Amino acid sequence: MAIGTPPRYYSAILDTGSDLIWTQCAPCMLCVDQPTPYFDPARSSSYAKLSCSSPMCGALYYPLCYQNTCVYQYFYGDSANTAGVLANETFTFGTNGTWVTVPRIAFGCGNLNAGSLFNGSGMVGFGRGPLSLVSQLGAPRFSYCLTSFMSPVPSRLYFGxxxxxxxxxxxxxxxxxxxxxxxxxxxxxxxxxxxxxxxxxxxxxxxxxxxxxxxxxxxxxxxxxxxxxxxxxxxxxxxxxxxxxxxxxxxxxxxxxxxxxxxxxxxxxxxxxxxxxxxxxxxxxxxxxxxxxxxxxxxxxxxxxxxxxxxxxxxxxxxxxxxxxxxxxxxxxxxxxxxxxxxxxxxxxx
The missing domain is CATH 2.40.70.10 (Acid Proteases)
Known part of the structure; x- marks a missing residue:
């Protein structure tokens, strides 16, 4: 998965138990270690903060507003959490040389994050709410095949x-x-x-x-x-x-x-x-x-x-x-x- 323009590549946790898509962002006030640099919105020409009146901001469980910018807080059952700015960005998906670019995906740019990401940079929500990746893509079906827990082989994900x-x-x-x-x-x-x-x-x-x-x-x-x-x-x-x-x-x-x-x-x-x-x-x-x-x-x-x-x-x-x-x-x-x-x-x- 790649974020931004030009695209920068990240791995993340596929989470069917939540909706929000988010990654750790620079400048990071509190972040978890990850193998890649934090996403820097200042280096992406397609990054755009969402206003407090945007429908995606209204879809958050705990929407906050700061200087007409939508600010989010998101909590998980294992006490992990993330907070930052809700924004639109271009995402790129694919493998084996076949890539698809999708603009204006709402995601969280997290500046305050805690919990384990298992060497990922964030989480991708696949729930049935409007903020999830499957809802934003309009994909009526998806499938995955998870490799063994310690396997070096990446897991596969399919849409539509x-x-x-x-x-x-x-x-x-x-x-x-x-x-x-x-x-x-x-x-x-x-x-x-x-x-x-x-x-x-x-x-x-x-x-x-x-x-x-x-x-x-x-x-x-x-x-x-x-x-x-x-x-x-x-x-x-x-x-x-x-x-x-x-x-x-x-x-x-x-x-x-x-x-x-x-x-x-x-x-x-x-x-x-x-x-x-x-x-x-x-x-x-x-x-x-x-x-x-x-x-x-x-x-x-x-x-x-x-x-x-x-x-x-x-x-x-x-x-x-x-x-x-x-x-x-x-x-x-x-x-x-x-x-x-x-x-x-x-x-x-x-």
Missing amino acids: AYATLNSTSTSDSGPVQSTPFIINPALPTMYYLNMTGISVGGDRLAVEPSVFAINEEDGTGGVIIDSGSTITYLAQPAYDKVHEAFVAQVGLPLANVTSPDDLSTCFKWPPPPKRVVSMPELMFHFDGADMDLPLENYMLIDGSTGNLCLAMAPSDDGSIIGSFQHANFHVLYDNENSFLSFIPAPCNLI
């Missing part, structure tokens, strides 16, 4: 007619599966799914359907798919059942967890000599679709402790299907027909 799963199928990938989006009136820009259950080791866990349901009174609860969240967060009652099943089936001693922020279903690793350890299979069930997760999508070695951990954590509100869990799936968001489709795929080869 190029967003299709038809050519993804392989002999062992199984059929494309689809499940409808559901709308939460309290948070209509989020991609909510009707999760119906979880299986561990082939056994369906006894989780009440209400654990995954949206609370009709206040809009809390529910299940969203969010590429901007690294791991999956399960509502506490569902997480407890998953935890119990793994403890019963893995057969390794639990490791001590020193902080509530740590992954809490962790086992001492490596196992004793000559001890054969098998991990239970894990499957997420949705309305009309089952996501059979490969082992590398739900177990990881904690680099700080060396323990073998379930890549999930409990939530005191709703549930979030994170990017770690749907890596090496080609995932299609069809906003026109309101459904999500997915199929296992070797994303490093697509």
Whole structure:
């Protein structure tokens, strides 16, 4: 992705759990380290600040005004945040020598930023609100195929007619599966799914359907798919059942967890000599679709402790299907027909 005229190239986090497009900008009063120089609007001939009366300024959750310039503040669930000026700019997209330039994309030029960007320069919102990239491009559908978490191979992103799963199928990938989006009136820009259950080791866990349901009174609860969240967060009652099943089936001693922020279903690793350890299979069930997760999508070695951990954590509100869990799936968001489709795929080869 490139920003400005002349174009300057940046990487960013693809986030289906938010709308705003933003990058860190010079002069930067508080910024996160990134591998490229901060975007400097003074060096772009197409940069234009938006006024406080612009429709895009009105689309912000917390619009502010300073000398008739739209100023934004944006907050994320992991305590990351950004603040700066909302502006129009020319964006360039493409790969392999094929580039498309789109003028007047509204984005945040962030001068005060905090949180982790994982070597990116900002975030690109793919939610269903007017500020998101898909809304501004008028793209009725998009798809992505996320490579493994530590893979050096970049992930692929497709828009419009190029967003299709038809050519993804392989002999062992199984059929494309689809499940409808559901709308939460309290948070209509989020991609909510009707999760119906979880299986561990082939056994369906006894989780009440209400654990995954949206609370009709206040809009809390529910299940969203969010590429901007690294791991999956399960509502506490569902997480407890998953935890119990793994403890019963893995057969390794639990490791001590020193902080509530740590992954809490962790086992001492490596196992004793000559001890054969098998991990239970894990499957997420949705309305009309089952996501059979490969082992590398739900177990990881904690680099700080060396323990073998379930890549999930409990939530005191709703549930979030994170990017770690749907890596090496080609995932299609069809906003026109309101459904999500997915199929296992070797994303490093697509």
